[in-house]
Amino acid sequence: MTTQNTPAVRLGGVTKDFGRVHAVRGIDLEIEPGEMVAFLGPNGAGKTTTIDMILGLSRPTTGDVEVLGMQPRQAIARGLVAAVMQTGGLLKDLTVRETVQYTASLFADTKPVDEVLESAGITGIADRRVAKCSGGEQQRLRFAMALLSDPALLLLDEPTTGMDVEGRRSFWSAIREDAQQGRSVLFATHYLEEADQYADRIILISNGLVVADGTGSEIKALATGRVVRATLRDADTDTLAAIGGVDTVEVRGEQIYVHAKDSDAVARYLLNETGARDLEIVARGLEDAFLSLTGRTDTDAETGNSQTDDPTTNHETEGALR
Amino acid sequence: MSAIQGIDPTARRVPPMGGFNLTVLRIEMRRMMRNRRTIIFALIFPAVMFLVFGSGDQGAEKVGDGNVSAYVMVSMALYGGALIAAATGAGVAVERALGWSRQLRLTPLHPTVYILIKAFVALVMGAVAITAVNVVGLIKGDPQMPTDTWIYCALATMACVMTFAALGVFAGYVVPGENVMQILGPGLALLSFLGGLFIPLSQYSGTVRDIAYWSPMYGVAEVARAPLTHELPWYAIVNAVGWFAIFVLGAAWRMSKDTARV
Ligand SMILES: Nc1ncnc2c1ncn2[C@@H]1O[C@H](COP(=O)(O)OP(=O)(O)O)[C@@H](O)[C@H]1O
Numbered sequence: 219m220t221t222q223n224t225p226a227v228r229l230g231g232v233t234k235d236f237g238r239v240h241a242v243r244g245i246d247l248e249i250e251p252g253e254m255v256a257f258l259g260p261n262g263a264g265k266t267t268t269i270d271m272i273l274g275l276s277r278p279t280t281g282d283v284e285v286l287g288m289q290p291r292q293a294i295a296r297g298l299v300a301a302v303m304q305t306g307g308l309l310k311d312l313t314v315r316e317t318v319q320y321t322a323s324l325f326a327d328t329k330p331v332d333e334v335l336e337s338a339g340i341t342g343i344a345d346r347r348v349a350k351c352s353g354g355e356q357q358r359l360r361f362a363m364a365l366l367s368d369p370a371l372l373l374l375d376e377p378t379t380g381m382d383v384e385g386r387r388s389f390w391s392a393i394r395e396d397a398q399q400g401r402s403v404l405f406a407t408h409y410l411e412e413a414d415q416y417a418d419r420i421i422l423i424s425n426g427l428v429v430a431d432g433t434g435s436e437i438k439a440l441a442t443g444r445v446v447r448a449t450l451r452d453a454d455t456d457t458l459a460a461i462g463g464v465d466t467v468e469v470r471g472e473q474i475y476v477h478a479k480d481s482d483a484v485a486r487y488l489l490n491e492t493g494a495r496d497l498e499i500v501a502r503g504l505e506d507a508f509l510s511l512t513g514r515t516d517t518d519a520e521t522g523n524s525q526t527d528d529p530t531t532n533h534e535t536e537g538a539l540r
Numbered sequence: 541m542s543a544i545q546g547i548d549p550t551a552r553r554v555p556p557m558g559g560f561n562l563t564v565l566r567i568e569m570r571r572m573m574r575n576r577r578t579i580i581f582a583l584i585f586p587a588v589m590f591l592v593f594g595s596g597d598q599g600a601e602k603v604g605d606g607n608v609s610a611y612v613m614v615s616m617a618l619y620g621g622a623l624i625a626a627a628t629g630a631g632v633a634v635e636r637a638l639g640w641s642r643q644l645r646l647t648p649l650h651p652t653v654y655i656l657i658k659a660f661v662a663l664v665m666g667a668v669a670i671t672a673v674n675v676v677g678l679i680k681g682d683p684q685m686p687t688d689t690w691i692y693c694a695l696a697t698m699a700c701v702m703t704f705a706a707l708g709v710f711a712g713y714v715v716p717g718e719n720v721m722q723i724l725g726p727g728l729a730l731l732s733f734l735g736g737l738f739i740p741l742s743q744y745s746g747t748v749r750d751i752a753y754w755s756p757m758y759g760v761a762e763v764a765r766a767p768l769t770h771e772l773p774w775y776a777i778v779n780a781v782g783w784f785a786i787f788v789l790g791a792a793w794r795m796s797k798d799t800a801r802v
């Protein structure tokens with residue numbers, strides 16, 4: 219039948235403006251049934267806005283969105299799409315079980331409440347008030363609610379924000395186990411490590427555009443290399459650019475920034491042949507990869523970095539790169 | 541063959557009645573009963589007020605079909621019902637602020653059905669509050685009125701209570717945060733004084749009475765007691781219908797203006 223080739227998600231020329239803000243500036247993509255895909259991008263990239271449109275929570279300014287060949291709201295009404303949202307609230311005065319029962323009662327067909335509590339690993343806290351649950355437990359509850367309708371597509375918007383390392387690991391193993399059953403999963407994250415570890419495919423988003431789309435190793439290759447920074451007056455940028463493995467050379471006042479695959483050669487040249495001092499070598503983070511992919515300027519680079527609310531991002535990125 | 545192993549999109553059904561069901565009503569009701577403040581102010585306080593003001597010596601004085609005690613009982617039941625309905629209405633904006641509405645938008649529940657469910661919960665909770673005062677009255681034995689008058693008063697009160705459910709929704713959107721009831725609670729008490737629920741309007745000076753005729757509690761109070769008093773001035777009906785319309789339109793206006801992320 220034709221349904222066999224229907225993509226789980228299809229976005230065609232989708233844009234979304236909020237007044238003067240162009241949150242999404244033109245996204246085309248298809249997600250195949252059974253794929254596990256990461257939306258990777260810094261804060262403000264447009265991930266949540268895109269997910270909202272896939273869920274029919276908001277309408278695109280232009281372009282169209284199809285979910286399993288239907289309009290998003292039609293798919294939601296049939297329980298075909300579910301989501302664990304970044305900001306999805308819970309009622310604090312309900313118990314965990316009541317919350318799942320409440321949600322279950324709204325669908326035409328659902329899995330048994332007890333079964334879903336079990337797969338999300340919250341059977342033990344079923345009678346606890348939501349107010350008394352930890353952040354990780356609440357996230358598992360949201361996951362349980364998302365599993366109720368046995369959706370063909372599951373969307374997760376930065377689902378592990380605020381969880382500790384152990385919480386993250388067990389949350390993802392629950393998701394992975396579940397995804398084996400052939401569900402399509404699309405999750406947003408700003409951790410390259412998380413995207414690389416759990417997704418078959420990474421879609422890199424920046425400034426409301428898809429800037430790269432490929433497997434984890436393809437995306438990581440974009441973010442390899444190091445940055446050598448030093449204080450040096452009147453740098454000879456041509457000579458620097460000619461060193462093997464140098465990608466770009468930037469001069470900001472007395473500071474020079476050399477992006478290179480072979481940082482040792484650059485450092486050796488700077489220290490031996492020039493008066494460079496205060497030299498520093500840092501791994502090129504995901505932010506830098508975004509910058510080079512989107513061709514933003516230096517001033518943007520500063521804002522780009524400050525948008526990252528989580529100071530550990532760069533660190534984790536480095537970890538993933540090694 | 542299905543697109544996804546084990547999941548056939550074409551076989552999925554849409555729930556009937558936009559997702560309306562009894563489980564949701566039951567859980568919503570349980571939530572309201574769990575709120576200690578609601579129980580105290582909407583169920584216990586009106587009953588105590590009735591015992592203090594409605595069962596004294598002057599309670600036996602005749603009013604319409606019955607006595608003063610019956611008159612006070614109907615008034616207090618209206619106060620309790622209004623308060624609990626307002627609390628239910630205010631819940632709409634609170635749930636919106638908490639992001640629960642956004643969560644519900646990921647289910648087949650139709651937004652209109654959600655509002656209908658809340659209205660229904662307000663009505664049923666109103667009925668609970670009205671019943672509480674009436675049961676106390678019945679046990680105490682002071683209120684005197686024919687049984688059918690008793691029933692008509694209770695039904696009229698239930699209808700009147702919906703005005704305050706709409707006020708609750710409206711106020712919830714205007715006053716952000718979870719503390720709307722801290723304003724609505726004292727506010728409703730004030731309106732009840734002004735509207736003649738706690739003190740008869742005849743006790744006020746002419747000026748205060750002229751203001752009272754325009755206040756939201758006056759019209760509904762007259763309507764709720766009309767089966768007993770057989771008195772219903774035309775301006776009381778205008779007042780009751782007018783304020784109901786104002787609060788419903790206000791609530792609808794704030795909800796439609798609410799364009800931020802659902
Ligand atoms: N309701 C809104 N009104 C105005 N601007 C918004 C709104 N929602 C998102 N934006 C803006 O759109 C951009 C993309 O936001 P978002 O999709 O939340 O990014 P991400 O989820 O990738 O962090 C940001 O600049 C954000 O400030």
Ligand SMILES: [Mg+2]
Pocket residue numbers: 262265266267304375376
């Ligand atoms: Mg986001």
